[in-house]
Structures are given as C-alpha cells and as structure tokens.
Amino acid sequence: MADPAIIGVAVLLGAAVGSFLNVCVTRMPTGDSVLRPRSRCPSCHAPIRWRDNLPVLSWIFLRARCRDCGGRISWRYPAIELAAALAWGGMAWLYSASVAALTGAVLFTLLLAIAVIDARHYVIPDTLSLGGCAAGLALSALPGSTPPLAAITGAVLGFGLLYLVGWLGEKALRKPALGGGDVKMMAMVGAFLGPGGALLTIFLGSLAGSLVYGPVSLRDGKARAVRDLPRARRDRRIPVRRAAVRLVSALACRRPGRGADAGTALAARGKAVGQRREW
Numbered sequence: 001m002a003d004p005a006i007i008g009v010a011v012l013l014g015a016a017v018g019s020f021l022n023v024c025v026t027r028m029p030t031g032d033s034v035l036r037p038r039s040r041c042p043s044c045h046a047p048i049r050w051r052d053n054l055p056v057l058s059w060i061f062l063r064a065r066c067r068d069c070g071g072r073i074s075w076r077y078p079a080i081e082l083a084a085a086l087a088w089g090g091m092a093w094l095y096s097a098s099v100a101a102l103t104g105a106v107l108f109t110l111l112l113a114i115a116v117i118d119a120r121h122y123v124i125p126d127t128l129s130l131g132g133c134a135a136g137l138a139l140s141a142l143p144g145s146t147p148p149l150a151a152i153t154g155a156v157l158g159f160g161l162l163y164l165v166g167w168l169g170e171k172a173l174r175k176p177a178l179g180g181g182d183v184k185m186m187a188m189v190g191a192f193l194g195p196g197g198a199l200l201t202i203f204l205g206s207l208a209g210s211l212v213y214g215p216v217s218l219r220d221g222k223a224r225a226v227r228d229l230p231r232a233r234r235d236r237r238i239p240v241r242r243a244a245v246r247l248v249s250a251l252a253c254r255r256p257g258r259g260a261d262a263g264t265a266l267a268a269r270g271k272a273v274g275q276r277r278e279w
C-alpha cells in the first residue's frame with residue numbers, strides 16, 4: 001500500500017490530466033490546436049475563468065451550467081476528469097511512485113481519450129495511436145517498465161495481427177473489416193504491454209465485443225439499421241455503449257511492468273469486425 005500522500009498527488013495529477021484530456025477529445029477530431037486558445041464555453045464562447053475550470057469541482061459548484069450564459073455543461077467533462085483521477089490514484093495505490101505506475105497511468109489516459117473520440121467520431125487520431133506507440137517504446141527504456149525488446153515485439157505483433165485480421169476479414173466479407181486506427185492502436189497497446197499483453201488484449205477485446213455486440217445485433221437486427229442512420233442520430237445511440245465496452249476492457253486488468261499478464265483490452269475492437277474503416 002502506497003503512502004496516502006503519493007496517492008493524493010497522483011489523484012490531483014490525474015484530475016489535471018483529465019481536464020487536458022477534455023480539451024483533446026473536443027479539439028483533436030476537428031484538427032484544432034489543443035494548446036490554444038484557452039478553454040471557452042461551447043455555447044457563448046466566453047473564456048472560462050480558472051476557478052470555473054477546476055476538475056470535477058467547478059462542474060458541481062456551477063451546477064453543470066456556464067457562469068456567463070447558463071448553457072448546460074455536459075456530464076462528460078467531470079466524468080472524464082474523475083476517471084483519469086481515479087486511474088492515476090489507483091496506479092499510485094498499486095505501484096506507489098514508480099515507472100510502472102506512470103506507465104499504467106499514461107496507457108489508461110491514452111485509451112480513455114481514444115475510447116471517447118472513437119465513440120463520438122469513429123476515428124482514432126494518429127497523435128494518440130502512433131504518438132502513444134512512441135511513448136510506450138520510450139517508456140520501455142526506463143527500468144521497471146516493459147523491457148525494450150518486449151515493447152518492440154509487442155508493437156509489431158499487435159500491429160501485424162490486427163492487420164492480418166483486417167485483411168482476412170476484408171477477403172471474407174468483401175468489404176473493409178477493420179479500421180486502420182484499430183491496427184495502429186494495437187501497436188500502441190503492444191508497445192506498452194509486450195507480446196503477451198497484446199495477445200491477451202486482442203482476445204479479451206474480441207470476447208468483450210462478441211458479448212456486447214452479439215446480443216445487440218441478434219436482439220433486433222438494429223446494428224445494421226443503426227449503421228445506416230444519419231450520423232447525427234447514430235451518434236446519439238452508440239457512443240455510450242461503445243465507450244463502455246472499451247473502458248470495461250481497459251480497466252480489466254492492467255499490470256504495468258509485468259508485461260504478459262496485463263490485459264488492457266481496451267481493444268474491444270471486437271466491436272465487430274465489419275463496422276468501420278478509417279485508414
């Protein structure tokens with residue numbers, strides 16, 4: 001059990017990271033800079049004061065409304081901040097102040113951003129997948145993380161296997177079966193978790209995907225219908241479910257620094273081979 005002070009610092013750090021994550025998931029899909037300008041209210045565009053920008057707390061104090069225009073502030077903001085704070089705190093609790101804790105927290109943060117952006121926009125920015133892959137490889141140079149050789153083989157294996165699955169799926173279904181973002185994301189997961197973790201992730205991801213999407217599509221054949229809905233309507237229906245699948249599998253069992261037994265299957269990419277593309 002780690003020092004409570006260390007856990008406390010990690011929670012605050014995680015909350016701050018979550019706050020920045022909110023900026024990323026809002027701006028990255030549109031290609032806007034995540035650094036400038038500073039945060040504004042999406043309704044009235046008034047710059048947000050620092051005291052109204054405290055992770056989670058401001059949202060509660062402001063009762064989910066903008067101080068200037070009274071416009072609603074989505075629950076998504078505090079939820080992301082809270083998730084990041086808990087993840088960072090949890091890693092510190094498990095691994096104290098260590099490279100393993102940092103590695104786990106960074107991976108969770110990347111996966112959280114990917115889950116939210118992918119659920120809302122059906123795209124995984126390269127900045128997160130390839131940038132995350134580079135981060136994983138860089139972290140492997142530190143003692144206590146996944147060893148460098150395991151990180152490299154993990155990245156290659158994750159990328160190669162998912163590429164193969166996509167290629168086979170396309171042959172079988174005669175249409176694009178898997179997005180390129182998925183393939184690059186698995187390279188990232190492999191870089192963090194090593195080859196064993198990459199394999200386990202793909203397995204758990206497929207399992208989670210089948211468990212969730214199987215019944216859904218059997219239930220009323222809506223999967224196909226939903227896919228054909230106009231985007232605006234479709235986006236309202238699927239995101240929560242998709243994000244939930246990913247996060248559940250991401251939370252499943254991350255053990256940084258122990259490579260093989262980690263199972264971040266964020267990959268819930270099982271999300272049915274057959275649903276998208278985004279090369």
Ligand SMILES: [Zn+2]
Pocket residue numbers: 041042043044045046066067068069070071
């Ligand atoms: Zn406003």
